[in-house]
Amino acid sequence: MLSVRSLHRNFGGLAAVADVSFDVGEGEFVGIIGPNGAGKTTLLNLITGYQKPNAGKILFRGRDIAGLRPYRVKRLKIARTFQVVQPFNEMTVRENVEVGARFGRAAWLSNSEVEEDCARALELAGLSNVAGMPAGALTLGEKKRLELARSLASRPELLLLDEVMGGLSSREVRDLVQALKRIHASGVTVIMIEHVLHALFQLVARVLVLDFGRKIGDGDPSAIMSQPEV
Ligand SMILES: Nc1ncnc2c1ncn2[C@@H]1O[C@H](COP(=O)(O)OP(=O)(O)OP(=O)(O)O)[C@@H](O)[C@H]1O
Ligand SMILES: [Mg+2]
Structure with a gap:
């Protein structure tokens, strides 16, 4: 590969x-x-x-x-996470994940597909319960998992x-x-x-x-x- x-x-x-x-x-x-x-x-x-x-x-x-x-x-x-977390602090956790879902992906991706990808990524990273919180309010551990969720939201193969x-x-x-x-x-x-x-x-x-x-x-x-x- x-x-x-x-x-x-x-x-x-x-x-x-x-x-x-x-x-x-x-x-x-x-x-x-x-x-x-x-x-x-x-x-x-x-x-x-x-x-x-x-x-x-x-x-x-x-x-x-x-x-x-x-x-x-x-x-x-191909998706990645960043060692030094830099979420958009004023945006919600869910919105941060949506950025990951949309970045570099086809413009014709439907909103329902994005919704599905975000929900799955939040679930895998264990963040579903804080999806509506501003990212700036997360603990460091949660911010690390937000990095993971953002990368997963695009359904990477690598x-x-x-x-x-x-x-x-x-x-x-x-x-x-x-x-x-x-x-x-x-x-x-x-x-x-x-x-x-x-x-x-x-x-x-x-x-x-x-x-x-x-x-x-x-x-x-x-x-x-x-x-x-x-
Ligand atoms: N943008 C840069 N400008 C100058 N030097 C850099 C830059 N990025 C990295 N370096 C230097 O390159 C070397 C490798 O850095 P790198 O960040 O890749 O290491 P690392 O293995 O990820 O370390 P860590 O475990 O601390 O994250 C280091 O000496 C670092 O200081
Ligand atoms: Mg490093």
Whole structure:
């Protein structure tokens, strides 16, 4: 589904993503781990068009999408969350999710389809009971789940998650693990950046490890975690 080849992104003299290559097959659930500043978010920004690579290829179902604008990437049914949540605070939770449902999608999408997609996304993210609240009034944990709901509302086929579990209570983490299992079981391919490893390892069969922009591991979580470098 996704083939990343020799991807590079520099910021001044710093190589944030350096010669990274990997493949993700349809239906996989892949984790990405690595210390702060390893290049995880930058990699996600490159895939989703928020930043342009200096070199390398990003093939999605055989087509090179490197450098496409975010709305064009979204049209290919690739959705993402943002590590630093930025909801429209004065709008309701439901309206925020509607933005996710409509962004980059066909203008002929009917209101009833949007309604259905929003209700489903709110339900999956466990936010149905706060749908009418202004987003600014949510807890951090709820705002993280709003990120997830906004990304799900467009019915993505490839979902890219950036630390959706940061700041959540252990109960919220448990609920989110179950929700992500349901999302994956419904046929969505998922790539998940996460520092909450005990949760990540309940979900993924494979993990990529980044360090200083380079890929230093790729494989089965237990085998990866026994590598001294990791
Ligand atoms: N827009 C930018 N301008 C300059 N440097 C940047 C920019 N974005 C990221 N960087 C630098 O690139 C490196 C990789 O950052 P990135 O945010 O991708 O790391 P990360 O693995 O997501 O870290 P974290 O776990 O803290 O979220 C860091 O050294 C960061 O300071
Ligand atoms: Mg990050």
